[in-house]
Amino acid sequence: MRTDPYRLTVNGRPVEVVDSHAGESLLFVLRERLGLPGSKNACEEGECGSCSVRLDGDLVCSCLVLAAAAADRDVVTVEGLSDADGEVGPLADVQRAFVEAGAVQCGFCTPGLLMAVDALLCEEPDPDDLTVREAISGNLCRCTGYGRILEAVDRAAAMRREARS
């Protein structure tokens, strides 16, 4: 069942989705129709957080959002964190922090975690350990045991504080 074309705003740019099936998730459309595979497909049932994106600023699992329901709303994906006019620009603070802290192993959880950490630091610039753990508890990581990820969040928070001061 095909839908009529609809428009999404992804990473600040309007895009038209054509020839889409009605039941396609936002995750599927981002990955398979818009060439943005950064959002990941680990469980596709809202448990692992790998597909996390910002939808009108809210952190959501894009696997649980119907793409057509995101029409005319503002979607930011991991590709948007370091977006410079459609090209990969300088890394965002959270991205640099993950690279520097050794928070990336296989990397499959990384995009979702980056979105979650970015959202956390926008809300709470100076979170304590428990706040961080709770904020990323919807993002499963199987490689790291979270140790280096927590270190990366500390680094990112410090970078953001420094940038403000």
Place this chain on the structure above:
Amino acid sequence: MSEVQATPTRGRTRPSGIGESVQRPDATPKVTGAFAFSSDLRHDRMLWGGTLRSPHPSARILSIDVGPAVALTGVHAVLTHSDVPGVATFGLEHLDQPVLAGDVVRYEGEPVAIVAADHPDTVCQALAAIQVEYEVTEPLVDPSRAETATPIHPDGNVIRRIHLRHGDPLAADREGLVTVEGTYEVGMQDQAFLGPESGLAVPAADGGVDLFIATQWLHVDRDQVADCLGMDPDLVRLTLAGVGGAFGAREDLSLHVHLCMLAMHTGRPVKMVYSRSESFHGHVHRHPARMWYRHHAESDGTLVRVEARLLLDGGAYASSSGAVIANATCFAAGPYRVPSADIDGVVVRTNNPPCGAMRGFGAVQTCMAHEAQMDRLAAALDMDPIDLRLKNALAPGDRLITGQVLTGTLPVAEVIRTCAEHPSAAMRSDEPMTRPGGAGRTADADHVVRGEALAVGFKNLMFSEGFDDSSAARCDLRDGVATITCACAEVGQGFVTLIGQITSEVLGVDEVVLAPVDTTGIGSAGSTSASRQSWMSGGAVQKACEEVRAAVVARVAVTHDVPVDDLVLVEGRVESLSGSVSVDLAEVTAEPLSADVVYRHAPTSPLDDDGQGDAHVSFAVSAHRAIVDVDPDLGLVRVVELTTSQDVGRVLNPVQAIGQLEGGAAQGVGLAVMEEVLVDNGRIRNASFTDYLVPTALDMPPVEIAALIEQPEPGAPFGAKGIGEPPCISSTAAVVGALRNATGLELARVPVRPADIALADASAGADR
């Protein structure tokens, strides 16, 4: 796009040498989203593949009608067992698993038919339209019945038995010994990597096929796929796509042959991605184990004899069960001096989900049991459990229960001592979130009890029992830039970082190019498993670079008339120690130099009929201390802190090493308190991340690294041991030991469930 974007590990890296926390060369593409995992691949005219799986754990297939599926618009192929072009079965040790089930299905989820269609929705419709008539049969689900039950496979129900007998069988037949006995169980754990099974097969103009796939060992996959396709292996080309974790679950074939069959049949590229539920059915798990143990010791704690009966459930097909039971048996007594042992290890076939490799590979199960026994023995002796372990700790020169003399390093006492002595940072907190059960089901703070225990475990590094274990690498040095070709599968562990560090260390270059990882550019690197790649592929890269360095030095020695011994490569230059020569490496290598090598570890021997022999190359040991809080009334648990020491030989990259220790410990915590594939009469009941619980950031305690013990291992490149598996081995045993310490309960089974604590029979205490 017409080109597949699947060279995720290709790229330039600016590394530095051994021992430094060099950043991963693939970290930047992984944080921008640009890194191409196997599920991210696309191709012009690409079709989507899907798999129809058996809903029954045991049934005869009476008929398969693909007609209604073929008739659907958008469906391009529906294939069954009769379409398999070559050998109909595959397997790592025995070719006992059908590519597609023919006359019978032996586990729930066994592939029966495959589909290629224009959209994932069409694939689902086609799978639903295939008519399969089954005659359901009673599944064999109790492994203890497998040996006497009617065989469920032509190869029989015993996959492998090893009856290890060591030392004097009558050693314990005397007065004055202290004896403790126990029976233990380990549940079925899932690797739960995040990147689901996925790949893309592209038919080639030469009649061959290109398969882009996430795997742990490209070349062994290539050989199996080629056999099943009935094709020349040279026409089956595998390229490593980005791997979203592995942990053993990507050692066996999953969708590899299916993808190639669909691509060859349709003449179009085909992509397939398993759902999470399908992934649970689509790969092997950690073997569930039932283990009976009896330890005999002198009254001073000196171990005299260990007896054990190990029963592992291999599920429907063999996978790597033979090697898993070998490890379980060889390491059954733990890293202790045991002069007399009788270990009967058997792995059997059932209609349960197939089991095979998972991080720790047989040693995890027995560690949980032998460490419970050591604590029980300490209690019976009224001895400190750490002193008991130290008293019996294996050391170089000692004999294992396989009769093999430890010739390398194995700092058992050192890991125990450093771990035990490390100060704990664990504090008691009034924060409700940090109580057992967390905020939602907060335990009563007044009822919470704390427990602590230490456990130690060990296993082999690399392949054992006479296996011809090798890795190939090539180094090309041109204009001062080194290009390394090696088919080692990067699965997240960070070997891509080590390639740069090793190359930089040997050649003094600051720029290293990683060539694409495929089956056409180079020979096999062996498997990314068994904690073997730092040693094996690390050794291959080191050797290739050393040969190139020798050629560079020889060239400069001739052109500048200096002795070769006088020349060193440093920071992109060739210099003489005397200072008379200093030339740019880029100039020297304007005419390129290269070396192709195959690296092998020292040979090993098979185990004999008594399970004796020099079957292993090297070993690594780790210790964990766990601190837990428990609400005994509610059965809720919180792992408060883990502390670990590990035998690493030499640290190659400190941050990556810590990442392995923390990540492995998390999987150990999971097995101890939450992770289990629940199998009910052959059916998986929790094939989702909703129901199969993996530790989150709130479940994981901090992991304190007490010590990375650096005793260089003779024969190992840079003296470094593999470090991936030990963190998974002793962590589970430590956590359950701490739960026993907190509750006084026997807790003979992992994972420990709330009911095991809250509803435990009060009479079943630890000191029975």
